[in-house]
Amino acid sequence: MATQEEIADAIAGMALFADLTTPQLQGVAHRFEERFFPEGERILRQGLTGSGFYIIIDGEAQVLVDGQPRATLGRGDFFGEVSILLGEPPVADVVATRPLRCIVIGGPDVEGFFVAHPRVMFRMLQAQARRLRNATRWRS
Amino acid sequence: MARREEGDRPFPPGDYPLVVVGSGPGALQLTYSLTRLGVPHAVLSSDDAPGGMFRHWPFFQRLLSWTKPYAPAPRGTRTYERYDWNSLIADEQDFRAIQPTLMDGSSYFPSRPEMERNLVAFAERTSLRVRYGCRWTGTRREDEANGTTFVLETTDGEYRTPVAVFAVGVAQPYTPPFAGAELTAHYADTRTPESYADKSLVIIGKQNSGFELASGLLQWARRIIISSPSPTKLSVDTRSLVGVRARYVQPYEDHVLGGGVSIIDAAMEAVERSPTGGFLVRVRSTAGGETMTIDADEVISATGFTCPLLDLPDLGVTTFGQAKVPAQTPYWESASLPGIFFAGTIGQGAVGLKKHGQPSNSGAVHGARYNARVLARHLAATRFDMERRRPSIRPADLVDFCQGEITGCPELWHQKAYLARVVSADPAGGLLDEGIQPLAAVLDGGASNAIILTLEADGTGSIYPVVYVRRDGVVKEHVFDPDPLLEYGSDAVRDRLLEVVRAVVPDAA
DSSP states (O other), X not given: OOOHHHHHHHHHTSGGGTTOOHHHHHXXXXXXXXXXXOTTOEEEOTTOSOOEEEEEEESOEXXXXXXXXXXXXXXXXXXXXXXXXXXXXXXXXXXXXXXXXXXXXXXXXXXXXXXXXXXXHHHHHHHHXXXXXXXXXXXX | OOOOOGGGOOOOSEEOSOEEEOOXXXXXXXXXXXXXHTOOOEEEOSSSSSOGGGGTOOTTSBOSSOBOSSOSSOTTSXXXXXXXXXXXXXXXXXXXXXXXXXXXXXXXXXXXXXXXXXXXHHHHHXXXXXBTXXXXXXXXXXXXXXXXXXXXXXXXXXXXXXXXXXXXXXXXXXXXXXXXXXXXXEGGGOOOGGGGTTOEEEEEOOSHHHHHHHHHHTTTOSEEEEEESSOOOBHHHHTSSSSBOGGGOHHHHHHHTTSSEEEEEEEEEXXXXXXXXXXXXXXXXXXXXXXXXEEESEEEEOOOEEOOOTTHHHHTOOEETTTTEEOBOTTSBBSSSTTEEEOGGGGGGSOOOOGGGOOOSTTSHHHHHHHHHHHHHHHHHHHSOOOOOOOEEOXXXXXXXXXXXXXXXXHHHHSTTTEEEEEEEETTTEEEEEEEEEHHXXXXXXXXXXXXXXXXXXXXXXXXXXXXXXETTXXXXXXXXXXXXXXXXXXHHHHHHHHHHTTTOTTOO
């Protein structure tokens, strides 16, 4: 269990929220919800609409495309944003491989959140750019 | 209701195959459903009568959940349940739709006493047996070769059971930690409205409880300031039960029209006594970070409630969120301690898919009552080896069956994208009505070819059918177009259903 105060403390150390003040972090903690997933539970479902934007507080998850493992995610990593930004169902499953704690906001709230927190959006773009660079290196 | 004498009290301490704790709507619905299925169990409650939290709250007397005495469907039908959020559900016609018979016509929101009478009437008419006045005080677990036994310690003695269901509500007052928090009163300690006459109030929290107090005190308080770090959410904006319900929006209008209520987005820093006998409330804006100090006669923490789980977390029950709700499987079993289940509002810890950010209604009676019935059937099948009833469906009747469910099935209307009607389509076994199941369980746990029917909402105000078809292990989602009048009995919908189900039932008609 994490209170909103504990969530604010937890996300304070993450790159995504590095530019926010303490009251802003508390605002984020109020806006997101905490979720817990036991090992083996699916969080994102490939091909199904309506997913959310997740940030991992603790634990580990695996990204699977058609059942094949593609990546491992841990504390501070986020997922679900691509399908929300594109308005398309996720192209992968995300499954907890260890007990997993996340914070999440629903798809309809994501745009408003990023517009209200442009520094978080910028940090997310940086992370996306790194993923794109690494994928390009891997392919070349 | 007078506490019963020992000779009349059922379920003395001892060994039971299943123990339910609670006597609110969730526990009453569960014990009703278990009893009708023939599942032996005991029910314990610290209260002296049915009703749970409705014996005390809400302060301002009317519920947020409606019952329409006059609705598009006749009382007592399954379809009518869509319009009656408060009656518990019975198999017998005489015990259905009790709530509308107890309302005086002044509102379609029952008063708190009307809701309490509804629950008492259901318990009495259906002859539910509960050991009242028996408080659960602690829990032990004994692990043996043949399984785990839970020992529930109570004021009447010990109850030993392999399966315990806790339906004890989310009703333990919670105040977040900040300097001077002890100087604030919690929502649960609210006094009579007239005692706030001409007072300047700070209410911490922008959930329904904070706005309920503000609404009820508008004509009494001199000034009201409502504060929390995040902006106000209104249910009419989120198009869901998330946010402040329409009945409590008046303080918001007062705020935006400059009437004397102020609503601010600020984090609480400290509450101190002021030299004049009141309080100084120091907050920091979540937007600009500037500090504000507010004079107040009284400070009320409307900061929510947690689950009264006693020592269950020490035994291994994992919780999450501000309300410390237990993490649960789709069938409401603790995700970390098998054998411990939850019913009633605590069942919201089985979150489900929460598609488009839309929550289930498990935290309210009109969602929890169906969860309890599904849980009873699940416990009967998995813990008591009772065969699940699975009526067969002829392929020629399949589309009519599906269309009937998406137009009139109350479970689908009240638990959107959470409970589903499932038809298995095993090529060897024919079509079987598998009943109502949690959507997450059937999507993630099933293997057979199946047609999975739900109603869903995406936060735009639309409510529409979604049909999942599983064929050879692969699930495909079919989202139907929303109808502005929410009528899905048309030939066009039937044609679409036929096209969709023929993927697994080629001879469907």
